[in-house]
Amino acid sequence: MAADLELTLSFDGECWSTVIDGHTFSAAELPELENRIAQAVRHMARFQDHPCVQVWLGFDFDVIPTWLRQYHSHYFNSRLQVTMPSANAELPAVT
Amino acid sequence: MSTTNRKWHDGMLRTEDWWAVWLGLIMFFAGMLSIWGIDLVGWMTKTKTWEFTNLIADFGWAKLIKPATYSDMPPLLSLFVTYAVFTTLTCIGAWFQKLDVKKFFIGFTIIFVITWLCWIIGHEAHFKAIDAVVKGKNDFEKYGLSWGLQLGGGFSYMLALAVGLIIGNVFKGVAAFLKEAAKPEWFIKTAIVYLGIKLGLMSMQSTGYVVELALSGAAAVFVAYLLFWPIVYWLARRVFRLRRDASAVLSSGISVCGVSAAIATAGAIRAKPILPVTVSMLIVIFAMIELVVLPTTYATLAPEQPIVNGAAMGMTVKTDGADAAAGAILDELMVSRHLQKTGEHWQEGWILSAAILTKIWIDVFIGIWAFLLAMIWIYKVEKKPGQLQVGLSEIWFRFPKFVIGYFLAWLFYVGIAVWFPDAIEDAAAGASIVQSPMRKMMFMLTFVSIGIMTDFSKLKGMGRLAALYGIALFLIIAPIAYAVAYVFHRGMLPPLAN
Numbered sequence: 258m259a260a261d262l263e264l265t266l267s268f269d270g271e272c273w274s275t276v277i278d279g280h281t282f283s284a285a286e287l288p289e290l291e292n293r294i295a296q297a298v299r300h301m302a303r304f305q306d307h308p309c310v311q312v313w314l315g316f317d318f319d320v321i322p323t324w325l326r327q328y329h330s331h332y333f334n335s336r337l338q339v340t341m342p343s344a345n346a347e348l349p350a351v352t
Numbered sequence: 353m354s355t356t357n358r359k360w361h362d363g364m365l366r367t368e369d370w371w372a373v374w375l376g377l378i379m380f381f382a383g384m385l386s387i388w389g390i391d392l393v394g395w396m397t398k399t400k401t402w403e404f405t406n407l408i409a410d411f412g413w414a415k416l417i418k419p420a421t422y423s424d425m426p427p428l429l430s431l432f433v434t435y436a437v438f439t440t441l442t443c444i445g446a447w448f449q450k451l452d453v454k455k456f457f458i459g460f461t462i463i464f465v466i467t468w469l470c471w472i473i474g475h476e477a478h479f480k481a482i483d484a485v486v487k488g489k490n491d492f493e494k495y496g497l498s499w500g501l502q503l504g505g506g507f508s509y510m511l512a513l514a515v516g517l518i519i520g521n522v523f524k525g526v527a528a529f530l531k532e533a534a535k536p537e538w539f540i541k542t543a544i545v546y547l548g549i550k551l552g553l554m555s556m557q558s559t560g561y562v563v564e565l566a567l568s569g570a571a572a573v574f575v576a577y578l579l580f581w582p583i584v585y586w587l588a589r590r591v592f593r594l595r596r597d598a599s600a601v602l603s604s605g606i607s608v609c610g611v612s613a614a615i616a617t618a619g620a621i622r623a624k625p626i627l628p629v630t631v632s633m634l635i636v637i638f639a640m641i642e643l644v645v646l647p648t649t650y651a652t653l654a655p656e657q658p659i660v661n662g663a664a665m666g667m668t669v670k671t672d673g674a675d676a677a678a679g680a681i682l683d684e685l686m687v688s689r690h691l692q693k694t695g696e697h698w699q700e701g702w703i704l705s706a707a708i709l710t711k712i713w714i715d716v717f718i719g720i721w722a723f724l725l726a727m728i729w730i731y732k733v734e735k736k737p738g739q740l741q742v743g744l745s746e747i748w749f750r751f752p753k754f755v756i757g758y759f760l761a762w763l764f765y766v767g768i769a770v771w772f773p774d775a776i777e778d779a780a781a782g783a784s785i786v787q788s789p790m791r792k793m794m795f796m797l798t799f800v801s802i803g804i805m806t807d808f809s810k811l812k813g814m815g816r817l818a819a820l821y822g823i824a825l826f827l828i829i830a831p832i833a834y835a836v837a838y839v840f841h842r843g844m845l846p847p848l849a850n
Binding site for chain 2: 265267270273287288315316318319320322324327328332336337345
């Protein structure tokens with residue numbers, strides 16, 4: 258199934274990060290970043306009529322040091338399913 | 353610009369794993385043309401056994417090297433063509449892999465020169481010649497030797513490794529520069545594709561033996577994943593009190609297939625990338641220790657169990673490069689010692705093939721193992737079922753692609769033996785150049801590169817992890833691997849050379 262939104266995950270040695278519509282989101286732990294992504298998606302106007310949004314997360318393998326890439330060429334991809342709130346629900350602010 | 357795997361064909365031009373397949377298949381096809389009488393690989397340089405005083409008295413390159421079949425080609429020209437062909441191919445690969453091509457070119461050239469110097473020196477008769485009759489001649493007597501190490505081709509490998517290690521640990525500035533071109537995994541995976549050709553040729557002669565070797569290697573999968581992994585994980589959690597993610601990554605690295613397993617597992621459990629990087633440094637260093645210690649130990653302690661030793665090596669030594677390198681040294685040591693002791697000449701390559709076939713079985717399943725771990729992590733550890741999904745495509749992205757080249761080459765020659773037996777002789781002519789001097793050169797490049805990549809000072813500050821690694825390796829993995837290899841392979845001997 259095609260994803261509604263495709264994002265590239267990066268890691269700078271301390272924090273995970275991704276860019277959504279030009280805005281960078283980052284967090285020390287991956288579940289925390291995924292919560293922020295979910296929050297951001299729930300605020301996006303283009304998904305308001307979706308009951309659920311599929312977000313594809315692909316890890317940027319360029320983050321892995323060059324000397325190590327010869328041993329393996331993939332870290333992970335995953336898919337985050339964001340359930341959209343009902344039309345009347347009040348959304349928390351995006352952080 | 354980021355690099356992510358999205359489609360099944362992503363990485364075909366970008367990863368060293370696929371480039372091992374391309375380099376392997378290019379030479380495979382070039383060698384295959386001998387079936388139609390076309391010799392496209394005869395320029396490849398071969399080393400010759402030489403004797404020091406004889407060379408000093410009357411120097412000539414023809415005493416040291418020669419072209420494989422282009423007998424009119426001057427030896428130095430043959431070496432230059434060998435350099436030009438492999439430098440061009442690897443530089444093209446480096447460009448697609450987004451490496452610094454200029455740095456790669458210079459680095460590869462230096463590594464190539466070191467490789468050939470070590471290879472030629474290793475063929476000096478005092479190091480290589482064995483006091484036994486092979487193909488109707490005794491090299492020891494032929495060169496009039498009064499002493500000799502009688503190591504066969506093993507001395508070249510050991511010398512290349514020693515020179516690489518000296519560069520990696522003493523001349524660290526040089527090593528840092530050469531690292532762009534020091535790609536032991538790329539070189540060894542290419543060599544393993546070439547080895548597929550050798551296995552194909554071996555299958556033509558002893559099909560049943562090869563099949564038995566290949567199938568019994570499957571036992572290694574159960575041992576690595578279902579025996580080693582849980583034991584090491586338990587040890588890491590209960591005795592060394594490591595975190596769950598560190599324990600899983602380290603267990604895969606130690607028990608399964610080294611660095612690639614550590615990265616695959618860390619990705620599957622979505623650990624911070626810093627974790628597999630740290631664990632990988634440890635694995636590379638320990639793989640080197642295994643490579644130095646195990647071949648001599650096995651060859652000395654069990655000289656009559658060559659295939660057991662090879663298979664045990666495949667289960668014990670982590671990283672493809674170190675395993676194949678250790679298998680190659682073991683092969684040379686055991687064949688030459690057996691020849692020296694009994695006058696019986698085992699065919700070269702069977703012990704190495706036992707080591708590699710066992711390892712490949714383990715490699716192939718890493719994608720499935722990582723997928724299972726990912727499921728366990730999502731459902732049991734992070735407890736996010738339904739919210740987070742992992743696609744089956746992850747198994748393919750983690751599948752070692754060089755294995756495709758290895759099996760293609762192998763099955764092609766098996767096919768010739770089965771359907772076109774009349775073409776065997778012509779097919780073997782080209783294939784033997786690819787699977788022998790070319791494969792050995794890739795092994796030599798691996799030995800030099802793996803030494804350059806290994807910096808023992810990186811062990812500093814890794815006390816607890818290193819202790820766990822050492823205990824797991826020498827007290828758990830090595831003994832169990834040997835016992836399992838013994839059960840499946842005891843008494844199996846390589847066929848005798850003609």
